[in-house]
Amino acid sequence: MRKFxxxxxxxLLLAGCVVAQANSPERAGIAEKQVxxxxxxxxxxxxxxxxxxxxxFNRVFVDDIAYTAPDGGVLSRAQLxxxxxxxxxxxxxxxxxxxxxIAYADSMVVTYRAxxxxxxxxxxxxxxxxxxxxxxxxNGTWRMVAHQVTPVSW
Amino acid sequence: xxxxxxxxxxxxxxxxxxxxxxxxKDGAATAEQREILQIxxxxxxxxxAGGSAAAEWxxxxxxxxxxxxxxxxxxxxxxxxxxxxxxxxxxxxxxxHHDFRVRVYNGNTAVMTYLTHNTNEIKGQIHSDxxxxxxxxxxxxxxxxxxxxHQVTLILPK
Numbered sequence: 001m002r003k004f005x006x007x008x009x010x011x012l013l014l015a016g017c018v019v020a021q022a023n024s025p026e027r028a029g030i031a032e033k034q035v036x037x038x039x040x041x042x043x044x045x046x047x048x049x050x051x052x053x054x055x056x057f058n059r060v061f062v063d064d065i066a067y068t069a070p071d072g073g074v075l076s077r078a079q080l081x082x083x084x085x086x087x088x089x090x091x092x093x094x095x096x097x098x099x100x101x102i103a104y105a106d107s108m109v110v111t112y113r114a115x116x117x118x119x120x121x122x123x124x125x126x127x128x129x130x131x132x133x134x135x136x137x138x139n140g141t142w143r144m145v146a147h148q149v150t151p152v153s154w
Numbered sequence: 155x156x157x158x159x160x161x162x163x164x165x166x167x168x169x170x171x172x173x174x175x176x177x178x179k180d181g182a183a184t185a186e187q188r189e190i191l192q193i194x195x196x197x198x199x200x201x202x203a204g205g206s207a208a209a210e211w212x213x214x215x216x217x218x219x220x221x222x223x224x225x226x227x228x229x230x231x232x233x234x235x236x237x238x239x240x241x242x243x244x245x246x247x248x249x250x251h252h253d254f255r256v257r258v259y260n261g262n263t264a265v266m267t268y269l270t271h272n273t274n275e276i277k278g279q280i281h282s283d284x285x286x287x288x289x290x291x292x293x294x295x296x297x298x299x300x301x302x303x304h305q306v307t308l309i310l311p312k
Binding site for chain 1: 219221223224225226227228229255257259260262263265267285286287289291293295302303305306307308309310
Protein backbone atom coordinates (compact mmCIF):
# COMPACT_ATOMS: atom_id res chain seq x y z
CA MET A 1 0.00 0.00 0.00
CA ARG A 2 2.82 2.34 1.01
CA LYS A 3 4.76 1.37 -2.16
CA PHE A 4 1.69 2.12 -4.26
CA UNK A 5 1.28 5.51 -2.60
CA UNK A 6 4.86 6.53 -3.36
CA UNK A 7 4.56 5.40 -6.97
CA UNK A 8 1.22 7.15 -7.24
CA UNK A 9 2.67 10.34 -5.74
CA UNK A 10 5.66 10.26 -8.09
CA UNK A 11 3.28 9.81 -11.00
CA LEU A 12 1.24 12.80 -9.93
CA LEU A 13 4.37 14.92 -9.50
CA LEU A 14 5.61 13.90 -12.96
CA ALA A 15 2.23 14.66 -14.50
CA GLY A 16 2.30 18.04 -12.77
CA CYS A 17 5.74 18.78 -14.22
CA VAL A 18 4.56 17.87 -17.73
CA VAL A 19 1.50 20.11 -17.42
CA ALA A 20 3.63 22.93 -16.03
CA GLN A 21 6.04 22.53 -18.95
CA ALA A 22 3.23 22.50 -21.50
CA ASN A 23 1.81 25.70 -20.08
CA SER A 24 5.09 27.46 -19.50
CA PRO A 25 6.31 30.32 -21.69
CA GLU A 26 9.58 28.40 -22.09
CA ARG A 27 7.75 25.78 -24.18
CA ALA A 28 7.15 28.29 -26.99
CA GLY A 29 10.80 29.32 -26.85
CA ILE A 30 11.97 25.72 -27.09
CA ALA A 31 9.60 25.01 -29.98
CA GLU A 32 10.80 28.16 -31.75
CA LYS A 33 14.42 27.02 -31.46
CA GLN A 34 13.46 23.57 -32.77
CA VAL A 35 11.72 24.86 -35.89
CA UNK A 36 14.47 27.38 -36.60
CA UNK A 37 16.98 24.53 -36.43
CA UNK A 38 14.83 22.68 -39.00
CA UNK A 39 14.87 25.81 -41.19
CA UNK A 40 18.68 25.93 -41.08
CA UNK A 41 18.87 22.23 -41.89
CA UNK A 42 16.51 22.78 -44.82
CA UNK A 43 18.85 25.39 -46.34
CA UNK A 44 21.82 23.04 -45.92
CA UNK A 45 19.97 20.07 -47.42
CA UNK A 46 18.61 21.95 -50.44
CA UNK A 47 22.05 23.43 -51.18
CA UNK A 48 23.55 19.95 -51.10
CA UNK A 49 20.74 18.90 -53.40
CA UNK A 50 20.15 15.53 -55.08
CA UNK A 51 19.35 12.58 -52.85
CA UNK A 52 20.49 14.40 -49.67
CA UNK A 53 17.73 16.96 -50.19
CA UNK A 54 15.23 14.29 -51.25
CA UNK A 55 15.91 12.21 -48.12
CA UNK A 56 15.62 15.28 -45.92
CA PHE A 57 12.19 16.09 -47.41
CA ASN A 58 11.15 12.52 -46.67
CA ARG A 59 12.06 12.88 -42.99
CA VAL A 60 10.63 16.33 -42.35
CA PHE A 61 7.70 16.84 -44.75
CA VAL A 62 4.41 15.03 -44.20
CA ASP A 63 3.59 12.91 -47.25
CA ASP A 64 0.69 15.16 -48.26
CA ILE A 65 2.49 18.49 -47.72
CA ALA A 66 0.93 21.54 -49.39
CA TYR A 67 3.99 22.71 -51.35
CA THR A 68 3.89 25.74 -53.64
CA ALA A 69 7.07 26.74 -55.52
CA PRO A 70 7.95 30.37 -56.42
CA ASP A 71 6.54 29.89 -59.93
CA GLY A 72 3.18 28.88 -58.45
CA GLY A 73 3.78 25.21 -59.21
CA VAL A 74 2.01 22.93 -56.76
CA LEU A 75 4.11 19.85 -56.05
CA SER A 76 3.60 16.70 -54.05
CA ARG A 77 6.42 15.53 -51.81
CA ALA A 78 7.11 12.66 -54.22
CA GLN A 79 7.35 15.07 -57.20
CA LEU A 80 9.70 17.38 -55.30
CA UNK A 81 11.90 14.47 -54.27
CA UNK A 82 11.99 13.19 -57.86
CA UNK A 83 12.91 16.66 -59.19
CA UNK A 84 15.80 16.97 -56.71
CA UNK A 85 16.97 13.39 -57.24
CA UNK A 86 17.03 13.83 -61.04
CA UNK A 87 18.69 17.27 -60.84
CA UNK A 88 15.66 18.89 -62.50
CA UNK A 89 15.45 21.18 -59.46
CA UNK A 90 18.57 22.66 -57.87
CA UNK A 91 19.10 25.37 -55.29
CA UNK A 92 22.00 27.41 -56.67
CA UNK A 93 22.21 29.74 -53.67
CA UNK A 94 20.05 30.47 -50.64
CA UNK A 95 19.99 33.37 -48.23
CA UNK A 96 17.14 33.41 -45.74
CA UNK A 97 16.62 36.29 -43.32
CA UNK A 98 14.07 38.14 -41.21
CA UNK A 99 12.63 34.98 -39.65
CA UNK A 100 9.35 35.48 -37.80
CA UNK A 101 7.94 32.61 -35.76
CA ILE A 102 4.41 32.44 -34.39
CA ALA A 103 3.62 29.63 -31.95
CA TYR A 104 0.15 28.15 -31.63
CA ALA A 105 -0.86 25.21 -29.43
CA ASP A 106 0.20 22.35 -31.72
CA SER A 107 1.48 24.25 -34.71
CA MET A 108 4.12 26.80 -35.63
CA VAL A 109 4.15 29.32 -38.47
CA VAL A 110 7.53 30.52 -39.74
CA THR A 111 7.90 33.28 -42.33
CA TYR A 112 11.11 34.61 -43.79
CA ARG A 113 12.56 36.54 -46.66
CA ALA A 114 14.23 34.24 -49.19
CA UNK A 115 16.82 35.53 -51.62
CA UNK A 116 17.37 32.28 -53.46
CA UNK A 117 18.52 31.32 -56.90
CA UNK A 118 16.59 28.21 -57.85
CA UNK A 119 16.87 26.26 -61.08
CA UNK A 120 13.72 24.38 -61.99
CA UNK A 121 13.30 22.55 -65.27
CA UNK A 122 15.99 24.67 -66.89
CA UNK A 123 14.54 28.00 -65.74
CA UNK A 124 16.30 30.21 -63.22
CA UNK A 125 14.02 31.70 -60.57
CA UNK A 126 15.78 34.39 -58.60
CA UNK A 127 13.17 36.84 -57.35
CA UNK A 128 13.29 38.00 -53.76
CA UNK A 129 10.43 36.23 -52.06
CA UNK A 130 8.50 35.79 -48.83
CA UNK A 131 8.14 32.21 -47.68
CA UNK A 132 5.92 30.54 -45.13
CA UNK A 133 6.46 27.16 -43.51
CA UNK A 134 3.81 25.61 -41.29
CA UNK A 135 4.76 22.89 -38.80
CA UNK A 136 2.57 20.50 -36.82
CA UNK A 137 3.78 18.31 -33.98
CA UNK A 138 3.19 14.60 -34.67
CA ASN A 139 4.38 11.94 -32.20
CA GLY A 140 6.63 14.47 -30.52
CA THR A 141 8.31 15.60 -33.75
CA TRP A 142 7.77 18.78 -35.77
CA ARG A 143 6.72 17.95 -39.33
CA MET A 144 6.29 20.50 -42.11
CA VAL A 145 2.72 20.43 -43.46
CA ALA A 146 2.85 23.48 -45.75
CA HIS A 147 5.48 25.48 -47.63
CA GLN A 148 4.69 28.37 -49.92
CA VAL A 149 6.94 30.90 -51.64
CA THR A 150 5.67 34.22 -53.01
CA PRO A 151 7.96 36.45 -55.10
CA VAL A 152 7.33 40.07 -54.13
CA SER A 153 8.49 43.44 -55.41
CA TRP A 154 10.62 45.26 -52.87
CA UNK B 155 -27.45 46.45 -57.87
CA UNK B 156 -28.62 44.38 -54.89
CA UNK B 157 -30.19 41.89 -57.31
CA UNK B 158 -27.01 41.58 -59.37
CA UNK B 159 -25.00 40.97 -56.20
CA UNK B 160 -27.45 38.28 -55.08
CA UNK B 161 -27.14 36.50 -58.43
CA UNK B 162 -23.32 36.65 -58.25
CA UNK B 163 -23.35 35.29 -54.68
CA UNK B 164 -25.73 32.51 -55.64
CA UNK B 165 -23.47 31.52 -58.53
CA UNK B 166 -20.44 31.46 -56.22
CA UNK B 167 -22.31 29.35 -53.68
CA UNK B 168 -23.14 26.85 -56.39
CA UNK B 169 -19.49 26.62 -57.47
CA UNK B 170 -18.39 26.12 -53.86
CA UNK B 171 -20.92 23.38 -53.21
CA UNK B 172 -19.65 21.59 -56.30
CA UNK B 173 -16.08 22.02 -55.08
CA UNK B 174 -16.97 20.69 -51.65
CA UNK B 175 -18.16 17.54 -53.35
CA UNK B 176 -14.85 17.36 -55.20
CA UNK B 177 -13.01 17.28 -51.89
CA UNK B 178 -15.14 14.29 -50.97
CA LYS B 179 -14.24 12.32 -54.13
CA ASP B 180 -11.54 10.25 -52.44
CA GLY B 181 -13.96 9.37 -49.66
CA ALA B 182 -16.51 11.28 -47.65
CA ALA B 183 -15.39 14.77 -46.64
CA THR B 184 -14.85 14.88 -42.91
CA ALA B 185 -16.80 17.22 -40.67
CA GLU B 186 -13.68 19.39 -40.35
CA GLN B 187 -13.25 19.62 -44.13
CA ARG B 188 -16.88 20.68 -44.52
CA GLU B 189 -16.45 23.31 -41.80
CA ILE B 190 -13.40 24.77 -43.55
CA LEU B 191 -15.19 24.87 -46.93
CA GLN B 192 -18.14 26.60 -45.30
CA ILE B 193 -15.76 29.25 -43.93
CA UNK B 194 -14.36 29.71 -47.44
CA UNK B 195 -17.87 30.19 -48.79
CA UNK B 196 -18.63 32.78 -46.09
CA UNK B 197 -15.32 34.53 -46.78
CA UNK B 198 -16.09 34.90 -50.47
CA UNK B 199 -19.46 36.45 -49.67
CA UNK B 200 -17.81 38.88 -47.25
CA UNK B 201 -15.05 39.78 -49.73
CA UNK B 202 -17.51 40.54 -52.51
CA ALA B 203 -19.74 42.53 -50.17
CA GLY B 204 -16.62 44.56 -49.25
CA GLY B 205 -16.41 47.59 -46.97
CA SER B 206 -17.40 47.23 -43.33
CA ALA B 207 -19.18 43.87 -43.91
CA ALA B 208 -15.86 42.36 -45.06
CA ALA B 209 -13.90 44.18 -42.35
CA GLU B 210 -16.18 42.81 -39.61
CA TRP B 211 -16.04 39.27 -40.98
CA UNK B 212 -12.24 39.29 -41.09
CA UNK B 213 -12.08 40.96 -37.66
CA UNK B 214 -14.10 38.05 -36.27
CA UNK B 215 -12.44 35.13 -38.09
CA UNK B 216 -8.79 36.07 -38.24
CA UNK B 217 -6.24 35.57 -35.53
CA UNK B 218 -4.67 38.83 -34.36
CA UNK B 219 -1.24 37.46 -35.40
CA UNK B 220 -2.45 36.52 -38.90
CA UNK B 221 0.30 35.84 -41.44
CA UNK B 222 -0.81 37.41 -44.74
CA UNK B 223 1.45 37.43 -47.81
CA UNK B 224 0.35 38.37 -51.31
CA UNK B 225 1.91 39.52 -54.59
CA UNK B 226 1.93 43.34 -55.01
CA UNK B 227 1.30 43.72 -51.27
CA UNK B 228 3.99 41.75 -49.42
CA UNK B 229 3.36 41.23 -45.70
CA UNK B 230 0.11 42.71 -44.44
CA UNK B 231 -1.02 42.68 -40.79
CA UNK B 232 -4.59 41.90 -39.76
CA UNK B 233 -5.12 45.52 -38.73
CA UNK B 234 -3.91 46.80 -42.11
CA UNK B 235 -5.99 44.23 -43.98
CA UNK B 236 -9.17 45.04 -42.07
CA UNK B 237 -8.55 48.80 -42.47
CA UNK B 238 -8.00 48.42 -46.22
CA UNK B 239 -11.43 46.83 -46.55
CA UNK B 240 -13.13 49.30 -44.23
CA UNK B 241 -11.66 52.33 -46.04
CA UNK B 242 -12.45 50.92 -49.50
CA UNK B 243 -8.73 50.99 -50.38
CA UNK B 244 -8.98 47.28 -51.21
CA UNK B 245 -11.92 45.86 -53.16
CA UNK B 246 -12.57 42.49 -54.75
CA UNK B 247 -14.50 42.89 -58.01
CA UNK B 248 -14.52 39.26 -59.10
CA UNK B 249 -13.35 36.03 -57.60
CA UNK B 250 -13.10 32.51 -58.96
CA HIS B 251 -11.71 29.93 -56.53
CA HIS B 252 -11.46 26.28 -57.49
CA ASP B 253 -9.56 23.01 -57.03
CA PHE B 254 -9.93 23.05 -53.25
CA ARG B 255 -8.01 20.61 -51.11
CA VAL B 256 -8.32 20.50 -47.33
CA ARG B 257 -5.90 18.60 -45.11
CA VAL B 258 -6.52 18.34 -41.36
CA TYR B 259 -3.82 17.46 -38.80
CA ASN B 260 -4.38 16.43 -35.19
CA GLY B 261 -8.01 17.55 -35.58
CA ASN B 262 -6.99 21.14 -34.83
CA THR B 263 -4.87 22.42 -37.74
CA ALA B 264 -6.30 22.67 -41.25
CA VAL B 265 -4.46 23.57 -44.46
CA MET B 266 -6.62 24.51 -47.42
CA THR B 267 -5.11 25.03 -50.89
CA TYR B 268 -6.89 26.19 -54.01
CA LEU B 269 -6.39 27.96 -57.31
CA THR B 270 -7.73 31.44 -57.74
CA HIS B 271 -8.29 34.16 -60.29
CA ASN B 272 -9.28 37.47 -58.74
CA THR B 273 -9.84 40.96 -60.03
CA ASN B 274 -8.95 43.31 -57.19
CA GLU B 275 -8.80 47.07 -56.83
CA ILE B 276 -5.93 48.33 -54.68
CA LYS B 277 -5.75 52.09 -54.07
CA GLY B 278 -7.75 52.73 -57.23
CA GLN B 279 -5.67 50.46 -59.45
CA ILE B 280 -7.18 47.33 -60.93
CA HIS B 281 -5.11 44.16 -60.59
CA SER B 282 -6.48 41.30 -62.60
CA ASP B 283 -4.24 38.52 -61.33
CA UNK B 284 -3.14 35.77 -63.56
CA UNK B 285 -4.04 32.41 -62.09
CA UNK B 286 -2.62 32.04 -58.63
CA UNK B 287 -2.10 29.33 -56.02
CA UNK B 288 -3.48 30.18 -52.59
CA UNK B 289 -3.18 28.67 -49.14
CA UNK B 290 -5.21 29.26 -45.99
CA UNK B 291 -4.31 27.74 -42.63
CA UNK B 292 -6.71 27.49 -39.70
CA UNK B 293 -6.39 26.36 -36.10
CA UNK B 294 -9.23 25.22 -33.88
CA UNK B 295 -9.38 27.13 -30.61
CA UNK B 296 -12.20 26.78 -28.06
CA UNK B 297 -14.19 24.80 -30.62
CA UNK B 298 -13.97 27.43 -33.38
CA UNK B 299 -11.70 27.68 -36.43
CA UNK B 300 -9.50 30.76 -36.62
CA UNK B 301 -7.68 31.85 -39.75
CA UNK B 302 -3.92 32.11 -39.11
CA UNK B 303 -2.27 32.15 -42.58
CA HIS B 304 -3.21 33.42 -46.04
CA GLN B 305 -0.69 33.34 -48.85
CA VAL B 306 -1.01 33.77 -52.61
CA THR B 307 1.57 33.01 -55.33
CA LEU B 308 1.08 33.93 -58.98
CA ILE B 309 1.37 31.01 -61.41
CA LEU B 310 3.97 31.82 -64.07
CA PRO B 311 3.05 30.91 -67.64
CA LYS B 312 4.85 27.72 -68.73
